[in-house]
Amino acid sequence: MMSHSPARREEMDSSQRADVLDALDRSLAIIEFAPDGHILEANDNFLNLMGYTRQEVVGAHHRLFCTAEDAADRAYLAFWHKLGDKGEYDSNEYRRIAKDGRSVWLRATYNPILGDDGRVRKVVKFATDITEDKLRNAEFESKLDAIDRSQAMAEFDLDGIVLTANDHFLATMGYPLDQIVGRHHRMFCDPDYARSDAYGEFWARLKSGEFMLGEYRRLARDGSEVWIQASYNPVLDAAGQPYKVVKFATDVTESRARNIEFQGKVNAIERSQAVVEFDLSGSILAANDNFLALMGYRRDELLGQHHRVLCDPAFVTSAAYRDFWNALARGKFFIDRFMRIGRHGQKVWIQGSYNPVLDADGNPYKVVKFATDITAEVEREAHIAEQANAMAAAIRQLDGSIRSVVDNTRDAKGQAQTTRGEAESGTRAIGDSTEAMQAIRKSSEDIAEIVGVIGEIASQTNLLAFNAAIEAARAGEHGLGFSVVADEVRKLAEKSADATRQINRLIVESQRRIDSGAQVADKAREAFGRISEGVVSTTRAVEDIASATESQLDTAQHVVGLISALTDSASARREAQVAASQ
Structure with a gap:
């Protein structure tokens, strides 16, 4: 091993320290402070990070980088007392304020440098900008807080043991936290499902790090069914290995029940009505069996075709047809009667609704049509309209006949009233003749009395003449003249008696005839009375007939009006149907 002199070793140590300081200066934000916090020096990394020049910071106090509230706080004074007076090291994450006012988060160490006398000569700060990490973590924590406030959340270890759960999860399942922590997830499942291979595979896939998402049926504490829309999320450690599972869930029990009800209604509509779907241009996307049977097509013959194949060619080329689809594309719905053409050219009348379906942004993206076959009903209405027209014509003829009857009845009524007047006049005349006959009979009786006196x-x-003749005969010649006179008087008396008897016979005969005439007059009067009564009754009957006939005429006119209104309504409806079919 090569040995070096002390001077050489010191030179090498100094060089290594310089290299280290140079590396730190390139990678870290570095700033130096006097013990009281005034800035002595700052490297480019720090200046660039905070947005200042060297001239702007050297000589200024550290509070330049703090908010006024933080700088005035006792903790700030204690912070510099700890560094400058005590010489104690400080490391943490700090929020500082850049020149432009933005917040800068630093992970920093404040390192007091001591002199030979043990007193602090300066404080060197080494800092790393963690603003982005801080903001990212803040956003992540905010999202977790939002999820915790809005969703049910539970944590499990990889074997399915409950580690913790939030209040939403506890409220959804009906448990307090201490009754679920440490217990297995199967406590929330149907026992048959918890024993199934599918449940074992579910946890095996989570343990291997596979994410699981779906709707799940779970059981609450009271045994009620709870449906959740949930994600099971394996959480990875630093080595990328799963170490727990976090579950986020939303209670969809009510919405699922509504969806089931809605689906049931849709299925009922599918079974009972003809249903077809179009894109916004009118191309057919789908059609149910009822629609195919109604129009006579197979599914492969219809899908992809335009709606125009179902319409009258004249209608397809009209502006109304273009406007119809433009309005549907804007989201307007239509409900009416429509005439369509089946595969074999037959006319098919439907009561239908065209319903634009909106996407999540409220924009139409397709059209669903629900229809009911009303062909028979429309044909029946047309037949009824024809019958109504025929009935109206017949009633108009009847109205004419009734008018004629009314006119004739009015004439009969006038004639009956005239006859009644004449019958009453005849009755009065017979009464007058009867009274005259009674007067004549009275005169005849008076004459008979006079004739009786004459007799x-x-x-x-x-x-007397007979006695005078006797006396004349006794007188002889002297009584002859008197005898002649007496004889003439006797003859005259006999003629008067004969005349009286004849007059009596005539008077009796006249009285008999007067009595017979009076009886005939009485019978005639009674007959005229009955005729008059009959004429009165007839007049009343004719008046009743006239009144009833006029009422019948009014009724007939009212019926004609009703039938005309019905016919007009039927005609208007047919015109509307024709317009709708176009």
Whole structure:
């Protein structure tokens, strides 16, 4: 072994120290302070790091790099007392302020340099910029805090033993922390699953460092089912080997139940309706069996084709069709009746809705159409409309006939009222004739009485004439003249008696005929009375018929109006259907 003189060894040690200091100066930020904290020197690394020139820092105090609050704190005074007065070493991570005001984090050592008298001559600071690491760690810690606040988190060793868990995990599973730490993960699983090979493979893959992500069924403390969206994350040590597993989980029990319900509804729609999907340009992406059966296509015949294959060619070339797809691409939905063309050219009427589906940013990316076959219903409505039109025409004819009946009824009503007046006049005339006959009979009776008196006078005269003839006969010649007169008087009395008897017979015959005429007049009056009553009844019936006929006319006109409205509505609906199909 080569030996060196003391001078040579000192020279070599000095050279090595210089090399070391030079290496430190190139790699570290270095600054020197007086014991009271005033700056003596700073290397380029430090100056570049803090943004100052040498002239700006030499002679200034160390507080130049601190906030005013930190510099005024007692701990700052204690810090320099420890370095400058006691000569004690200090090492830590420090926050300092650069010239431009930004925060600079340093991992530094403050090294007091002692003189021969044991007193501090200066303090040398060696520093490394750890600002980026500090910010990265702060961000990482913030993210962990955010995850801890928002998600259930648990840690396991590689065998599945619980190491710790946060409050969210404990609340989700219903356990206090002391009841799960030290126990195996299988406590959260269905016993059959925990005994399965799949569960053993699950932990074997985690132990090998494989990341696991998915939805998992777990059991809470009360036995209720909990579904979680979780990731199992193996944590690696410095050598890259797994040493524990951190689990982040979100309780998706409610959303899964909603999704199951939603999927059930979708499946129900799939079973009951025709469903087809399009991209925003109108190309067919998918179609269910109901849609294929409705339109008569096979799936391979339809997928990739444009929606226009299902439409009338005249409609496809229209501006309305272009606007229809432009509106769907903007997110507008349509629901209406549409006429489409099946594979064999048949018209198919559907009650359909075109529904734009939005992505996570709220932008449409496809269109789903739900449809129900209403061809039979549309054809039935068309048939009903035709029948309604025919019925309207028939009722219009009926309306004309009823109008004629109304006019005739009004004429009959007028004639009945005229007849009624005439019957009443006839009744009054017969009444008047009856009264006249009664007056004539009374006059006949008076005449009969007078004739009776005349007859009695004639009888007395005849008797007197007979007596006078007797007396004349007794008188002989002297009574001859008187006898002639008496005989003439007797003859006249006999003629008067005969005339009286004839008058009596005529009067009796007249009375009999008057009585017969009175009876006939009474019967005629009664007949006219019944005729008048019948005419009144007939008039009332005709008036009722007229009223009922006019009401029927109003009803017929109302029915015509309703049928016309129905026909107009059916026509408007058909026009809307035609417009919708275009």
